Amino acid sequence: MKNLLVQRILMTVAAGVLVACGASTKPNVVEKPVVDVAPIKVMACSDPRPEICTQQYDPVCGTRHVPRPCGKGMICAAVMTTAKKTYSNSCSACSNDDVQSYTKGACPAS
Template sequence: MGKYPGSTLLIVFTVLISAGATIAAEETIADTSATQCVEPRPQMCTMDYRPVCATMGDGIEKTFANGCSACSDEEAKSWVEGDCE
């Protein structure tokens, strides 16, 4: 280690915090009423029917049985409650 080991740790910490802030900013969506799908994606979901309208990666909307089912689809980006119109 160098003469100032604490400063090296401070630099590493600052870089890591900055990287986290960038990721959080990229996950922000324009429609604040929509729920964002995040990683890791769900592998199993309940079979309850509470329809949601998911926005897919290509911008197309698709109805799913519930939010969990929507986010289990790798193409889904976000969802809002209710059927797609």
């Protein structure tokens, strides 16, 4: 009888250990995104604006301010909108007085 009681206690302890060891625990690890995207660096054009630029091709996406279109005979507020255009290099972009800033690389196709 005593042996039977000891066997049951040992079986219960062994079962508890096996269940505890088999439990799935996930470590507290912060998962990183699959694609690591670098922030886009915006460069501002400054005065004085360049007048002569070299001809190297290092494309930039220039952001220029353009007036909002207004219908004939309508009174429109002086509101500017932005448009993006690819320039051959940063000097070419900033030589245009309408361009306020640029980012490296060609503008995305829209």
